[in-house]
């Protein structure tokens with residue numbers, strides 16, 4: 001048996017007729033950049049999310065960058081974020097002109113360690129970017145109260161967490177702004193790059209919309225200099241079709257996660273994702289931890305099972321941040337995390353037989 005890590009072609013096959021019609025209608029209309037299809041998707045996403053504003057942009061990285069710039073973050077400011085994420089989260093801080101301050105992660109959730117977060121705050125700190133990694137919500141009670149106490153902006157990187165919930169409230173709606181990626185491999189994925197921001201703050205909504213479109217809200221009137229970060233009509237049309245299925249796909253991810261949890265529960269050599277009841281994860285990734293990570297990864301590959309590492313290095317230890325001179329001991333949990341994590345196959349179209357096979361092979365590895 002061959003089991004891919006993810007398989008976006010299976011999803012396309014299921015909804016091919018609808019997608020093909022949607023894409024053709026964009027081509028026939030000629031509304032390729034922004035326009036009616038984009039507006040329609042923004043409205044649908046805002047409704048589905050229960051927020052006043054959804055502002056689309058070119059990708060998830062831009063979404064965070066635009067948010068930072070529109071909140072006025074720049075030179076001399078510090079922004080605190082997690083040590084465990086994709087580089088987008090931290091590189092945009094530097095791009096905005098501010099200084100990125102990393103914080104270690106929690107050993108159980110792989111999300112930012114809220115207890116260590118407060119120690120990182122200085123009088124230069126302006127914002128915190130939390131990442132709901134793997135689709136697991138952060139502890140938003142503690143984070144929002146900390147941000148309120150210190151008067152900090154809160155940006156949520158929800159690139160992996162569409163419709164995840166903390167205490168029944170959707171992630172992305174706790175802070176000033178929530179940033180989403182619709183990269184093809186994300187839980188809600190376009191057929192190319194795409195992203196958006198959600199916010200209930202009308203002024204911020206106006207500012208991000210303006211910044212993303214050359215500093216302009218009305219054609220040829222440029223109030224500020226901005227960037228070109230716009231959503232394509234074709235991506236928006238694809239996303240509108242897919243949005244109808246997101247609950248079903250999310251539920252299926254949760255079902256697969258439950259199967260993994262159950263079938264792997266008695267393998268003492270691995271740590272499964274640990275989530276308390278307050279958190280509804282959308283399982284963008286199902287990540288286990290084991291000291292035998294490299295051997296297990298190889299064993300699974302030899303048995304036709306593709307796995308991933310999200311991510312092979314914690315952010316502070318990437319070459320890009322060598323100038324910060326961080327040592328292992330600065331972020332011990334994140335360092336250990338990068339050496340033990342393994343992402344198992346996870347996509348809604350995966351069937352039970354495949355999930356069972358993955359678990360059997362993992363058990364077989366530890367039996368031998």
Ligand SMILES: *Cc1c(COP(=O)(O)O)cnc(C)c1O
Nearest residue numbers: 059060061086088159181182183
């Ligand atoms: C994918 C991702 C991003 C960036 O999204 P793009 O659309 O690829 O630019 C940002 N943060 C996290 C955590 C991601 O997984």
